[in-house]
Amino acid sequence: MERITKRFAGVTANWAVDFDLRAGEVHALLGENGAGKSTLMNVLYGLYQPDGGRILLSGREQAFSSPRDARAAGIGMVHQHFMLIPSQTVWENMILGHEDLPSILPKKDVRRRILDLSDRYGLAVDPDAKVWQLSVGEQQRVAILQMLFRSARVLILDEPTAVLTPQEARQLFDTIGQMTAEGYGVVFISHKLDEVMAFSQRVTVLRKGRLVATVATEATTKERLAEMMVGEKVVLEIDRPAMAPGRTILECRDLRVLGDRGFPAIRDLSLSVREHEVLGIAGVAGNGQQELCEALVGLRTADRGRVIVDGEDLTNASPRTFIRKKVHYIPADRKGTGLVANMDVKENSILKRYSARPVSKGGFIDWKEVASFARTVVSRFGVNAPSTETPVRNLSGGNLQKLMLGRELSDSPKAVLAMHPTWGLDVAATKFVREQLLAQRERGAAVLLVSEDLDELLSMSDRLAVLCKGELMGVLDAPDRTPVETIGLMMAGTPLAEIEGAEVSA
Amino acid sequence: MEILVPILTAAVRSGTPILYATLGEILTEKVGVLNLGLEGIMLLGACSGFSVAYFTGNAWLGVGAAFLVGAVMGLLHAILSVTFKGNQVVSGLAITMFGTGASSLLGRTMVGFTIPGLPKVPVPYLSDIPVLGKVLFDHDLLLYGSYVLVLFFCWFYSSTRPGLYLRAVGDNPRAADAMGISVDKNRYLYTMVGAGIVAVGGAYLSVSYTKMWAELMSSGRGWIAVALVIFSIWNPARAVLGAYLFGGVEAFQLRLQAAGTTIPAPILMMLPYVMTIAVLFVIAIRQGKGIIFGAPAALGTPFYREERD
Ligand SMILES: Nc1ncnc2c1ncn2[C@@H]1O[C@H](COP(=O)(O)OP(=O)(O)O)[C@@H](O)[C@H]1O
Numbered sequence: 001m002e003r004i005t006k007r008f009a010g011v012t013a014n015w016a017v018d019f020d021l022r023a024g025e026v027h028a029l030l031g032e033n034g035a036g037k038s039t040l041m042n043v044l045y046g047l048y049q050p051d052g053g054r055i056l057l058s059g060r061e062q063a064f065s066s067p068r069d070a071r072a073a074g075i076g077m078v079h080q081h082f083m084l085i086p087s088q089t090v091w092e093n094m095i096l097g098h099e100d101l102p103s104i105l106p107k108k109d110v111r112r113r114i115l116d117l118s119d120r121y122g123l124a125v126d127p128d129a130k131v132w133q134l135s136v137g138e139q140q141r142v143a144i145l146q147m148l149f150r151s152a153r154v155l156i157l158d159e160p161t162a163v164l165t166p167q168e169a170r171q172l173f174d175t176i177g178q179m180t181a182e183g184y185g186v187v188f189i190s191h192k193l194d195e196v197m198a199f200s201q202r203v204t205v206l207r208k209g210r211l212v213a214t215v216a217t218e219a220t221t222k223e224r225l226a227e228m229m230v231g232e233k234v235v236l237e238i239d240r241p242a243m244a245p246g247r248t249i250l251e252c253r254d255l256r257v258l259g260d261r262g263f264p265a266i267r268d269l270s271l272s273v274r275e276h277e278v279l280g281i282a283g284v285a286g287n288g289q290q291e292l293c294e295a296l297v298g299l300r301t302a303d304r305g306r307v308i309v310d311g312e313d314l315t316n317a318s319p320r321t322f323i324r325k326k327v328h329y330i331p332a333d334r335k336g337t338g339l340v341a342n343m344d345v346k347e348n349s350i351l352k353r354y355s356a357r358p359v360s361k362g363g364f365i366d367w368k369e370v371a372s373f374a375r376t377v378v379s380r381f382g383v384n385a386p387s388t389e390t391p392v393r394n395l396s397g398g399n400l401q402k403l404m405l406g407r408e409l410s411d412s413p414k415a416v417l418a419m420h421p422t423w424g425l426d427v428a429a430t431k432f433v434r435e436q437l438l439a440q441r442e443r444g445a446a447v448l449l450v451s452e453d454l455d456e457l458l459s460m461s462d463r464l465a466v467l468c469k470g471e472l473m474g475v476l477d478a479p480d481r482t483p484v485e486t487i488g489l490m491m492a493g494t495p496l497a498e499i500e501g502a503e504v505s506a
Numbered sequence: 507m508e509i510l511v512p513i514l515t516a517a518v519r520s521g522t523p524i525l526y527a528t529l530g531e532i533l534t535e536k537v538g539v540l541n542l543g544l545e546g547i548m549l550l551g552a553c554s555g556f557s558v559a560y561f562t563g564n565a566w567l568g569v570g571a572a573f574l575v576g577a578v579m580g581l582l583h584a585i586l587s588v589t590f591k592g593n594q595v596v597s598g599l600a601i602t603m604f605g606t607g608a609s610s611l612l613g614r615t616m617v618g619f620t621i622p623g624l625p626k627v628p629v630p631y632l633s634d635i636p637v638l639g640k641v642l643f644d645h646d647l648l649l650y651g652s653y654v655l656v657l658f659f660c661w662f663y664s665s666t667r668p669g670l671y672l673r674a675v676g677d678n679p680r681a682a683d684a685m686g687i688s689v690d691k692n693r694y695l696y697t698m699v700g701a702g703i704v705a706v707g708g709a710y711l712s713v714s715y716t717k718m719w720a721e722l723m724s725s726g727r728g729w730i731a732v733a734l735v736i737f738s739i740w741n742p743a744r745a746v747l748g749a750y751l752f753g754g755v756e757a758f759q760l761r762l763q764a765a766g767t768t769i770p771a772p773i774l775m776m777l778p779y780v781m782t783i784a785v786l787f788v789i790a791i792r793q794g795k796g797i798i799f800g801a802p803a804a805l806g807t808p809f810y811r812e813e814r815d
């Protein structure tokens with residue numbers, strides 16, 4: 001790829017970026033969130049039309065007008081959010097876009113080929129399972145098989161380890177190793193330095209849409225890559241002073257919650273969070289974290305069990321009751337559940353206080369009051385918006401998150417539930433969000449933090465609960481002193497008690 | 507048993523236009539496009555089908571013309587909702603209004619005309635089965651066409667590559683696109699074919715069922731079909747059940763009226779519509795409890811490739 005430029009309304013995601021891939025190598029594409037890694041690869045995959053530059057394949061210039069062309073040229077991509085059809089089976093997903101199959105599907109044939117491939121690359125899947133029933137790790141295997149089935153020669157993996165347990169990640173690298181040995185070229189997008197150092201032959205670093213450098217992995221160090229990636233040195237280390245937890249603020253007992261499909265997403269879960277405490281929730285995405293948070297703030301009914309806030313039973317109370325009791329929620333889905341995309345900054349800032357004084361006066365909204373409140377939020381939380389009249393749909397992820405934090409944390413909450421609060425943010429914004437959450441802990445709030453980033457959980461949490469398939473695998477009292485392997489096993493479904501039992505007997 | 511035969515036969519016959527419309531709309535909705543223009547498209551199909559059948563003397567040419575007129579309306583809907591990404595509800599309602607008005611205007615001169623319609627073709631052997639033979643296998647070919655279509659669609663959705671792609675586009679256009687399937691092409695094709703089938707339902711009404719044209723003769727069947735699509739959970743086999751149920755209610759109330767009951771006619775005529783509301787009510791409750799799935803996940807939403815969701 002030569003001098004690729006891609007602009008979106010208002011941002012230049014790639015600016016004259018060069019990138020090349022050789023057969024048989026693992027080429028890591030490294031950069032902070034928002035650096036333009038996914039965009040660059042989506043251009044290669046034909047999903048985005050570049051505004052400048054050209055793509056060469058074995059020396060010949062290509063014009064990909066859609067993924068169909070790129071796939072025909074042997075390029076396959078596994079997106080960060082897998083491109084699968086949840087309602088269809090694995091084998092049906094496997095043949096999507098496969099034009100050379102006959103119109104009447106040779107089901108037996110297809111299934112045999114899937115099993116062959118999955119055997120050969122150690123990617124175990126059940127061809128007849130429906131995709132929505134699969135764990136994220138299994139879905140990823142389906143997505144990779146999908147590309148192998150299509151006999152791609154170049155495989156692009158967009159942040160493939162973000163959703164895997166450490167053990168699953170290692171397995172994935174075994175598969176990648178085998179594929180490169182057979183001559184595949186693999187592009188591996190990541191912002192995790194350790195993986196990049198361990199598993200790639202060359203690294204290309206992007207920063208703010210521009211190419212920083214392409215280097216051989218052997219010839220560089222983790223520190224130098226970090227500096228290239230971030231520009232100046234930003235210290236992510238945060239300081240979490242030891243604190244004695246106070247009384248229990250948020251608690252659930254034997255909680256059972258149904259997911260969207262009517263099956264239990266949380267099974268008989270009991271947890272509690274105390275004042276001055278961060279309870280981390282670890283687990284692979286989709287193991288009940290979302291449903292748990294929703295049940296704890298009144299957005300989803302509890303099928304069984306109880307939710308107790310500061311000693312008061314609030315099981316299945318309305319979201320408004322939870323808000324009144326100062327339980328605040330920072331949802332993962334910023335523009336859906338968190339903010340109203342088409343409303344402006346100032347309207348969004350008062351979504352939880354519109355009905356009470358001083359904003360509401362005799363049933364009317366005092367817009368002067370609103371504007372002054374919005375200005376306070378914007379300045380205190382460093383929201384970078386052209387004005388408080390800008391619709392939030394035009395804000396970047398980091399600013400959306402700051403605005404939401406501002407709204408939720410301005411009320412001196414008793415409990416804060418934050419779901420993936422730093423997902424997709426750059427280092428500076430990540431640091432800010434983490435500091436704000438820790439400031440709440442210091443103030444005396446109980447903080448529940450759901451994240452997929454194990455490093456984040458380890459540095460933030462006083463205690464760490466691990467979920468798998470909606471069940472509690474155990475709560476670690478000193479997560480930062482627990483081996484990562486143990487947490488990985490728990491995420492994969494082994495209860496803590498069992499792991500400890502095995503250690504004692506060994 | 508024997509007294510039931512005429513009512514059941516009438517149920518099948520009056521359910522057939524609804525069945526066609528439901529099958530057509532299921533096709534369109536499965537690819538992710540909501541077309542609320544059914545009522546208008548049925549009327550246009552009935553009107554164009556009847557006039558071509560009348561002036562050419564060939565009923566089949568009428569049916570073919572109806573299909574084409576329907577497909578053109580589908581094309582219009584696709585241009586508005588796929589290419590220009592307009593609001594599909596508004597576009598559908600506009601098509602209904604246009605179809606209602608246009609068919610009334612164009613059909614004015616044909617009021618009172620009749621045609622011989624389509625000949626009955628009893629299916630050999632099958633029509634000799636007691637009761638069922640008379641009810642199901644003693645009709646014209648256009649009615650049998652709906653049986654063929656049901657079987658075809660059941661097979662098409664589950665066992666063919668185009669059927670699989672169609673469902674993929676309706677469930678997750680972003681993924682389908684990333685897999686190299688053209689979202690727009692699929693949506694155009696099935697919106698047009700679906701609307702064509704809806705129009706054939708209308709043509710059945712004028713060419714076969716009544717053998718005449720009357721203004722607003724579809725009398726809400728298009729809307730009933732919209733409800734039946736949900737009732738059938740986008741499954742063509744269940745659509746049969748729903749369509750004949752409604753056909754049955756209609757046949758039954760007509761019988762009662764003819765028999766001269768003391769129940770006022772307007773009350774009887776309300777029955778199919780009351781039942782539609784009842785069915786939707788039950789579905790809404792069950793959906794609330796999370797029992798019903800099957801709606802194409804991207805139904806009614808336009809697709810933009812380079813936009814984030
Ligand atoms: N479809 C899109 N529409 C508008 N802006 C986008 C789109 N995709 C990415 N961007 C913007 O482009 C920049 C690069 O994004 P991306 O390539 O996703 O980064 P990375 O994958 O390195 O985290 C970001 O500022 C992002 O907000």
Ligand SMILES: [Mg+2]
Nearest residue numbers: 037038080158
């Ligand atoms: Mg990315």
